[in-house]
Amino acid sequence: MSSVALGPLVFDAARLAAILGCAVLLGGAELADIRARRRGAPARHAVQAMRLVVTGLIAARAGYVAQNLAVFAEAPLDVLKVWQGGFSVGFGLAGLGAALAVTALRDLRGALPLGGLALAAVALGFGLLAAFPDPRGRPAPDVPLHALGGAPLTLTALDGPAVVNLWASWCPPCRREMPMMMEVADGGDLPILFVNQGEQPPQITRFLEQAGLAREGIYLDPARALMATYGARGLPATLFLDAEGRLVGTHTGEISRAELLRRMTTLSKGTT
Numbered sequence: 001m002s003s004v005a006l007g008p009l010v011f012d013a014a015r016l017a018a019i020l021g022c023a024v025l026l027g028g029a030e031l032a033d034i035r036a037r038r039r040g041a042p043a044r045h046a047v048q049a050m051r052l053v054v055t056g057l058i059a060a061r062a063g064y065v066a067q068n069l070a071v072f073a074e075a076p077l078d079v080l081k082v083w084q085g086g087f088s089v090g091f092g093l094a095g096l097g098a099a100l101a102v103t104a105l106r107d108l109r110g111a112l113p114l115g116g117l118a119l120a121a122v123a124l125g126f127g128l129l130a131a132f133p134d135p136r137g138r139p140a141p142d143v144p145l146h147a148l149g150g151a152p153l154t155l156t157a158l159d160g161p162a163v164v165n166l167w168a169s170w171c172p173p174c175r176r177e178m179p180m181m182m183e184v185a186d187g188g189d190l191p192i193l194f195v196n197q198g199e200q201p202p203q204i205t206r207f208l209e210q211a212g213l214a215r216e217g218i219y220l221d222p223a224r225a226l227m228a229t230y231g232a233r234g235l236p237a238t239l240f241l242d243a244e245g246r247l248v249g250t251h252t253g254e255i256s257r258a259e260l261l262r263r264m265t266t267l268s269k270g271t272t
Contacts, residue, residue, distance in 0.1 A: 012250075017124070017129050020128065025052065026053060028121075029114065044110055045113060045114060048103050048110065048114055049114060049117065052118060056093070057095075060087035060088050060091050060095065062091065063091025064086045066091075068262060083254065084256035086258060135250060136249065137248075139247075142155075145219040146220045147218065148215050149201075149215065155241065158241070161190055161243050161267045162190060162241050163239070163264060164193045164240075164241060165177075165178075165181060165193065165194050166195055166227060168235050173254035175207075182214060182217070190264050190268060195219045197227055197235060236254060236255070240264075
């Protein structure tokens with residue numbers, strides 16, 4: 001999977017690229033201000049850069065919400081759950097460009113270095129994404145997954161596209177997203193397999209009973225074979241498999257209802 005582990009923190013490639021891009025823009029603006037102060041000139045680049053970043057992030061989030069408005073209309077407070085991800089790159093770049101244009105109209109000379117920093121930040125972000133190997137197309141492994149109290153199953157035996165969620169009971173984001181994902185699974189057309197990584201049946205059963213969650217769709221992978229196969233560096237991790245069992249998409253970390261439904265819709269249509 002396209003993810004990076006930094007100590008206990010795990011970032012998917014897109015989120016890490018965005019963070020580093022923002023860091024380049026803000027850090028470069030602060031360095032420009034330091035040089036300006038030494039010359040006795042006004043130091044305004046850092047404030048302007050912060051405006052660019054905030055505007056870009058707001059536009060990216062607003063664009064994503066607009067694209068998934070029907071889902072967010074049912075749960076408006078989900079708009080505030082930005083830690084789940086859900087940002088539109090196109091809208092974000094448009095917001096960044098608009099904010100840069102406004103800055104140029106007010107202060108063309110001051111906006112020129114910001115424009116260069118913004119271009120460097122965007123180039124860095126897309127460059128990092130291109131550097132990560134693309135996991136899509138990887139076939140499903142023939143690893144036996146034991147249902148909780150049921151017969152074993154392999155991903156290669158699935159008939160049609162499916163969603164596979166890798167989780168553990170000790171993982172807070174896993175615990176938060178599971179009720180929502182089970183609700184989607186109950187009313188959806190695609191199966192969602194909840195494959196526990198590394199825990200034993202008593203521990204899993206105890207968690208499900210305490211959380212009031214069903215046992216259906218729960219599978220065990222005590223050796224964490226799927227994490228190793230797909231290169232998942234942390235939990236939760238959600239895999240999207242097409243009708244042939246090939247990996248067509250991944251999501252690292254807690255997933256939102258909007259993103260899950262969007263991915264499942266594209267999976268049902270056979271698109272990636």
